[in-house]
Every structure is written in structure tokens, then in C-alpha cells.
Amino acid sequence: MEIYMLLGFVLILSIYLGLELISKVPSTLHTPLMSGANAISGIALVGALVLSTDTNLQGAIAFLAVLFASINVFGGYLVTNRMLKMFKKK
Amino acid sequence: MGIFNDITAIQNIIYIVASILFISGIKMLGKEDTAVKGNFLSALAMFIAVSVTVVDVVNPVVLISGIALGAIIGSTIALKVKMTSIPEMVALFNGFGGLATFLIAWSEFNSIPDNLFQHILVMTTLYIGGVTFTGSLVAYAKLAEKIKIAKTSIITKFFTTIFYISLAFLLYSVFVTPAIVPTFDFFTILLVLTLLGGIGFVLPIGGGDMPVVISLLNSFSGIAAAFAGLLLLNNVLIVAGSLVGASGLILTVIMAKAMNRSISNILFVGYASSSSKSSSSEDQGEVSPISVSDAYLILESASSVLIIPGYGMAVAQAQHVVRELGELLEENGTEVKYGIHPVAGRMPGHMNVLLAEANVPYDVLAEPDDINPIMDSVDVAVVIGANDVVNPSATEEPGSPIYGMPIIEVHNAKTVFVLKRSMSAGFAGVQNPLFFKQNTRMLFGDAKESIGGLVSEFKD
Numbered sequence: 001m002e003i004y005m006l007l008g009f010v011l012i013l014s015i016y017l018g019l020e021l022i023s024k025v026p027s028t029l030h031t032p033l034m035s036g037a038n039a040i041s042g043i044a045l046v047g048a049l050v051l052s053t054d055t056n057l058q059g060a061i062a063f064l065a066v067l068f069a070s071i072n073v074f075g076g077y078l079v080t081n082r083m084l085k086m087f088k089k090k
Numbered sequence: 091m092g093i094f095n096d097i098t099a100i101q102n103i104i105y106i107v108a109s110i111l112f113i114s115g116i117k118m119l120g121k122e123d124t125a126v127k128g129n130f131l132s133a134l135a136m137f138i139a140v141s142v143t144v145v146d147v148v149n150p151v152v153l154i155s156g157i158a159l160g161a162i163i164g165s166t167i168a169l170k171v172k173m174t175s176i177p178e179m180v181a182l183f184n185g186f187g188g189l190a191t192f193l194i195a196w197s198e199f200n201s202i203p204d205n206l207f208q209h210i211l212v213m214t215t216l217y218i219g220g221v222t223f224t225g226s227l228v229a230y231a232k233l234a235e236k237i238k239i240a241k242t243s244i245i246t247k248f249f250t251t252i253f254y255i256s257l258a259f260l261l262y263s264v265f266v267t268p269a270i271v272p273t274f275d276f277f278t279i280l281l282v283l284t285l286l287g288g289i290g291f292v293l294p295i296g297g298g299d300m301p302v303v304i305s306l307l308n309s310f311s312g313i314a315a316a317f318a319g320l321l322l323l324n325n326v327l328i329v330a331g332s333l334v335g336a337s338g339l340i341l342t343v344i345m346a347k348a349m350n351r352s353i354s355n356i357l358f359v360g361y362a363s364s365s366s367k368s369s370s371s372e373d374q375g376e377v378s379p380i381s382v383s384d385a386y387l388i389l390e391s392a393s394s395v396l397i398i399p400g401y402g403m404a405v406a407q408a409q410h411v412v413r414e415l416g417e418l419l420e421e422n423g424t425e426v427k428y429g430i431h432p433v434a435g436r437m438p439g440h441m442n443v444l445l446a447e448a449n450v451p452y453d454v455l456a457e458p459d460d461i462n463p464i465m466d467s468v469d470v471a472v473v474i475g476a477n478d479v480v481n482p483s484a485t486e487e488p489g490s491p492i493y494g495m496p497i498i499e500v501h502n503a504k505t506v507f508v509l510k511r512s513m514s515a516g517f518a519g520v521q522n523p524l525f526f527k528q529n530t531r532m533l534f535g536d537a538k539e540s541i542g543g544l545v546s547e548f549k550d
Contacts, residue, residue, distance in 0.1 A: 004207055007320050007328055014316070014329045017113065025120040025295025027432050028452045030341060030439030034308050036119045036129050037337040040112060041311040042183075043136065043330040045157070046143045047318045048453070050195045054150040061095045061197045067520045068218040069190035070160025071167075073140075075183045077133045078168035083176065083443060088176045090451035 022080025032083050038061035097146055103144040105326035110328045111135035115339065117134055117441045122452065139326050173447040174407065177437040178233035181226045184311050188222025190286070191215055191314035198321055199277060206268055213264045217256075218314040224288030226307050232292075233300065233436055241294050249290030249406050256280075256287030281495060283502055295357065298401075298478070298517030300436045301428045309338025341438050348432035350484075350495040352547045377513070380531035383541060386547035392469035392505075394425040396461065399441050400434045402475015402510070406537040409448040411476065415541050416450065418548040419547055429461045429471075429498045433478035459487045462499045471503035473524075474537050477516030482524050492518050506530045 025033055047063035052058050112135045118128025139156075147153050159544050160263035171179050203209045233238040239245055248412060266272075295303050312334025346353050358519075386441025387397065397416065403409060416426045429448065436440045473480050476498075483490035484497045497516075500506050501524050508530060515521055524530055533540050 001207070003323060004196060004304055004320065007267045007323065007325065010325060010329050011316055011320065011332055011429040014332030015336045016381040018116070018333040019340060021113070021333075022120045022337045022340050023329055023338070026122060027344075027439055027457055028442045028446075028455060029125060030344075031176065031180070031437060031443045032125060032129075032439070033119055033337060034305065034341060034438060035176070036125075036132065036255045037116065037185075037312065037334045038180055038184050038187065038308055039129075039313050040116065040136070040330050041308075041334040042133055043112075043139065043327055044187055044194060044315045044318060045136075046139050047194045047315070047322050047327050048190055049143045049147050049153055050139070050322060050324070051194060052201055052288060053152065054198075058200055058304070059149065059152060061193050061200075061321040063152055065190045065193035065197070066153050066156035067163075067531075068193070070157045070509075071164040072183050072190065073136055073331060074161045074162075074164030075168040076164075077129065078310050079171065079176065079179055079183070080129050081126070082168065083173070084129060084491060085448075086173070086443075086446040086449075087122065087125070087267070088446070088449065089122075090453050090547070 012055065032080055032087075035076060035083060036080040038082055039073060042073035042076055043067050059086055091092050101142050103327065105324070108135040108326050109329040111138070112333060113487050114194050116333050124383060128190045129271065130521075131208040135330075148429075173443065174404065175234070175291070176302070176443055177300075177435075178230045180294065180437065181230040181307070185223050185226030185230065186303075187311040188219045188226060188307075188314060191219030191311070191318045192223055192359060194318045195218075195219060197282065202493055208321065209268055210538060211266050213260060213280070215314055215317040215321055216280065217260045218317065220281070220284035221288035221291055222307055222314055223304075224285045225292040228289050228327055229300065229303055229307060236427040239293060240372050241296065246293050247416035250291050251276075251290070252283065253287040253290030256290075261284050267356040269313055288483075292501055296517060299349075299356050299439050301440070302342055302349075302353065304437050305341035306353070306357075307338075309335050309342060312336070312338055343437055348496060350492070358510065360509065374525045375531050377525050379532065380507065380533055382533070382543035383547060385533055386532070386544055388505060389419065389424075389470055390422060390548070391425055392419075394467060394469050395419055396426075396427050396429050396465075396468045396471045396500070396503065397482060397502060398429045398431070398471060398473045398476050398481060400446070400474065400476025401436060401440075402537055404435055404440065404444055404475075406475065408474065408538040408541055409444045409450075411538055411541040411545055413445070413448040414545050415548070418545060420550070424470040427456050427484060429458065429500075430455050431458060431476070431498055434476055434479055454512065456463065456499050458496055462502075465499050466504075471500040471506045473506065473508045474493065474541070475509065476541040477510075477522055477537065480524055481516065481520060481522045482527075483520060483522070486523070490520060491519055500504060500524065501527055504529065507533050509533045509535075509540050
């Protein structure tokens with residue numbers, strides 16, 4: 001149980017940190033921020049990589065999880081980058 | 091040297107490095123000057139975290155080929171997609187992230203959770219991930235205009251009902267199944283109900299409320315990843331997931347505030363049932379149409395012009411001609427600004443992306459708070475396909491469903507041009523008294539053609 005308390009603590013602190021860091025984002029960046037954050041949620045890829053592949057079903061689930069998380073990661077970062085490159089100052 | 095012989099210990103240390111890079115990355119992503127670098131840092135963090143995990147995976151061939159295939163698909167979509175389709179692309183990628191966490195939870199269930207807490211985490215992660223997945227797919231289909239199902243249709247009602255049933259079944263799975271082991275395969279039922287429930291979560295929500303839903307789904311995908319991190323005891327998943335959860339939440343709140351509505355009202359009520367017969371049905375008078383050539387004459391003598399784009403500009407794909415008009419006006423000595431309402435369009439910042447694509451510099455884009463105090467010095471306000479965000483009922487008519495919503499107060503400008511196809515009401519279904527004001531001129535027709543007409547008048 002102790003490990004969950006500790007990790008729960010990390011969770012709460014990270015959410016608080018996130019709220020503090022991004023609270024004053026200019027509206028110009030709303031879409032890129034969302035798309036960039038979306039790419040970060042592809043971190044599920046790290047979780048997908050450690051799944052068990054003992055049975056055929058488990059192997060298939062792990063493969064699909066890796067596949068979709070990785071589409072999320074690559075697609076997300078590239079789209080965000082393309083978008084940000086368009087924003088120009090006068 | 092003890093702990094450094096242990097691969098998990100080394101991984102955990104490197105995960106901390108990645109977490110710090112994620113934190114700096116998302117911080118920099120929130121400022122114009124550093125945003126590109128921030129996105130790069132966060133990608134670097136992802137690369138580090140994934141690389142250090144890949145070194146000791148059990149089944150490298152299968153899993154690495156999964157990454158490779160995902161990289162090809164993801165990159166192809168990202169590089170080929172048109173900038174105008176960004177909203178639906180973000181929704182789609184978001185859904186895939188949700189699907190990944192859904193699958194992680196499923197796999198962990200099959201590996202049999204050790205304790206009650208893990209059991210609860212499996213069910214919750216599965217549910218949030220699954221709802222994010224199918225919910226995002228529906229959002230994608232709605233944004234790409236692949237489905238058009240009315241809020242009142244029987245299909246919508248069916249899926250909405252399934253959504254509530256799925257919530258109840260989640261509670262059952264979390265709290266009852268550990269104590270009273272069911273004789274049926276409750277988990278398969280939960281899998282199916284979760285996926286169908288996600289459809290029901292997003293289906294009844296209308297197009298104009300999409301910015302809120304997209305932000306919320308974005309937040310969900312982060313929270314699901316963070317929960318998966320708790321389940322797998324993985325700190326980088328928790329940190330990165332929480333950051334996404336927080337940023338999505340902030341955007342959700344900003345969007346809801348910009349509509350002066352509560353999040354639950356947007357998700358579960360919608361405009362349709364909240365609007366009573368409040369909008370004044372008294373005679374609003376006649377609208378005054380204007381022709382392109384007359385509009386040109388007024389614009390030509392104006393010294394300051396404010397352009398207010400809305401979803402109509404996106405539909406008409408008019409952003410490039412709008413930029414051209416803006417440049418011609420500036421050459422003519424007119425000061426040109428753009429008034430951007432936070433919820434204009436179908437996703438947060440939708441107008442900003444479209445105008446950036448058309449090469450409009452971001453420092454001429456103004457938010458309502460900046461532009462409203464100086465509105466009476468604006469000679470001509472040009473409203474392009476926006477409606478509710480410039481509706482004066484929000485400030486003048488306490489009975490109106492949109493009363494209290496912050497708007498761009500174009501009615502205080504000297505002259506207002508409204509570019510519109512017809513006299514239909516906006517998304518909120520509220521009549522707009524702006525059209526009947528003394529200083530308003532209606533320029534009917536397709537926005538792209540009307541603006542194009544003005545552009546060629548200037549060139550002649």
C-alpha cells in the first residue's frame with residue numbers, strides 16, 4: 001500500500017504543477033498546447049511496452065497498445081510542430 | 091555500485107530526467123516565443139523514456155515493429171493532413187492515446203490484479219481510456235462532418251442511455267465484484283459498455299460546444315495515462331499524464347467561462363432545453379443589406395477596421411482572402427486588427443490556427459478584453475461567419491439564454507458589416523439583435539465570394 005501512497009503523492013503534485021505552469025496560456029496557443037499535450041499523453045507507450053505477452057491474446061493486446069500509442073506520439077508531435085511553425089510575429 | 095546493477099533502478103532515474111524535460115517542455119509550450127522549443131523538449135523526453143524502456147522488453151521484435159508501424163502511420167497522417175482539418179486530427183490522435191490506456195488496463199486485468207486497489211485502478215483506467223477512445227472518435231466524426239445525428243434522434247437517446255448504464259456498471263464492477271464474485275463474465279460486459287458509453291458521452295453534444303468536449307477528452311487521456319502509471323508503478327507515466335490532465339482541465343475551464351456556462355450544463359443539458367421563450371419576439375425592425383461595392387466605399391475611407399472571424403470563415407475556407415483584404419486595407423493606410431473570441435470555431439484556438447495558416451501575424455489578433463474598451467474608436471467591424479460571440483443579447487437582455495456570456499461588443503463600433511449566408515440563428519438558436527441595429531449592414535452571400543469581391547474592388 002505504501003508505494004501507492006507515494007505515487008499518489010506524485011500524482012497530486014504533478015497535477016498541481018501542471019495547473020500552475022499552464023494557467024496563463026495566451027489564446028493563440030490554445031490549439032498547439034492541446035495538440036502538444038495530446039502528444040505527451042502518448043506516454044502510455046511506455047506502459048504498453050512493459051505489458052505481458054504470455055498468451056496470444058495478451059500479445060495482441062500489447063501489440064495494439066504499442067501501435068496506437070505510437071501513432072499518438074509521432075502524429076501528435078509532428079502536427080504540433082507543423083502548427084507552431086506557422087505562427088509568426090509581425 | 092549496488093543499485094546501478096539493477097536495470098529498473100537505472101530506468102527509474104532516467105524516467106525522472108524525462109519527467110523534468112516534460113515539465114520544462116509543457117511550460118515552454120505555453121509561451122509564444124518558446125513554444126517550438128518546448129514541443130521539441132517534450133519530444134526528447136518521450137524519446138528518452140521510450141528508449142530506456144525498450145532495452146529490456148520481453149518481446150522486442152513484436153513490440154518494436156509496433157512502434158515502427160505506428161511511427162509510419164502517425165507521421166504520414168501528421169504530414170499529409172491539411173491545416174484546416176487540425177481539429178479532427180487532434181481528436182483522432184487523442185482517441186488513440188485513450189485506446190492504448192484502455193488496452194493496458196485490459197491486459198493488466200488478464201494478468202490478475204494482486205489486491206483490491208489494483209482492481210479499482212484497472213476498472214477506472216479501463217473506463218476513462220475507453221470513453222476517451224470512442225468519445226474522441228465521435229468528436230472526430232462530428233468535426234470532419236462525417237456524421238450528422240440530431241440531439242433529439244432516437245439513436246442519440248439510445249447511446250446516452252447506454253452511457254448512464256455504463257457508469258452504473260462501472261460502479262458495480264469497482265465496488266461490488268470484489269466482494270460478491272459474479273457468476274457471469276462481468277469484465278467483458280464492462281469492456282463493451284465502456285466503448286458504447288463513450289459514444290453516448292459525446293453524441294448529444296452540439297458543434298458549438300465542441301471546444302469544451304475536445305479539451306475535456308484531452309484531459310481524460312492524460313488522467314487515464316496517469317492512472318495506468320499508478321497501475322504499472324511507473325513514475326514517468328504519472329507525471330506526464332498528470333500534466334496533460336491539468337492542461338486539458340485548464341482549457342476546459344477557459345472554454346466554459348468564455349461561454350458563461352458550467353461544464354455540467356454543456357455536457358448534460360445543452361442549449362436546446364435551457365432556452366425558454368426568453369428571446370424577445372417583439373418586432374426587431376428591418377435589416378439593412380449592403381452591396382459589395384458600397385461596402386468597399388465605406389472600408390476605403392475607414393481609418394480602423396476590426397475583423398471578427400467565426401466558424402463560418404472556416405466553413406467557407408475564407409482565411410486566405412481575409413488576409414489579402416487585411417493587407418490591402420493596411421496598404422490603404424487603415425489600421426487592421428482581428429478580434430478573436432476564445433470559443434469561435436470548433437476547438438480552442440481554432441481561428442488562431444486558421445489565420446496563422448493564412449500568414450496573419452499573431453500580434454494583430456486581439457482578445458475581447460483588449461478590444462472591447464476601444465470599440466467605439468473602430469470605424470468598421472467586419473463580422474465573418476460569427477454569430478453568438480457578437481450577440482448583444484448577452485449584455486442587454488437578462489432573459490436570453492446566452493445572457494452573461496462575454497462577447498466581442500461590435501455593436502459599439504461606428505459601422506458593423508455582417509457577412510452571412512442567410513438570416514438563420516446561430517448555434518445557440520438565439521435571434522441576434524445585432525442584425526437589426528441602426529449601424530449594422532448585412533452583406534449576404536458566401537463569405538469567400540463577398541471578401542473576394544471586396545479584394546478585387548480594392549485592386550481596381
